[in-house]
Amino acid sequence: MFVSSINMCHSKEPNVLMTGAIVLNHAVIIKNIKLIRGTHRLFLKFPETADGRVVYPLSTDLYQYLLQQTIEYYNHYKSEYTNDSDF
Numbered sequence: 001m002f003v004s005s006i007n008m009c010h011s012k013e014p015n016v017l018m019t020g021a022i023v024l025n026h027a028v029i030i031k032n033i034k035l036i037r038g039t040h041r042l043f044l045k046f047p048e049t050a051d052g053r054v055v056y057p058l059s060t061d062l063y064q065y066l067l068q069q070t071i072e073y074y075n076h077y078k079s080e081y082t083n084d085s086d087f
Contacts, residue, residue: 006073
């Protein structure tokens with residue numbers, strides 16, 4: 001499985017760095033993913049309803065891959081952002 005594209009933007013929510021969508025294998029889109037700044041690390045929050053998470057990776061390897069790709073996207077996005085004080 002591979003990340004085809006990431007389309008996320010800066011968030012004004014507390015501790016949420018970015019929110020948006022990830023496309024996998026040019027076939028599946030996961031919307032409403034958030035990159036969160038936790039106390040000790042960055043992590044991904046997957047979409048939820050009142051009943052719980054709607055979609056989430058079943059393997060740690062896939063989660064780590066998605067997190068790494070999203071952090072790289074964030075770092076690239078941040079480097080192009082002109083006002084770093086908003087981050």
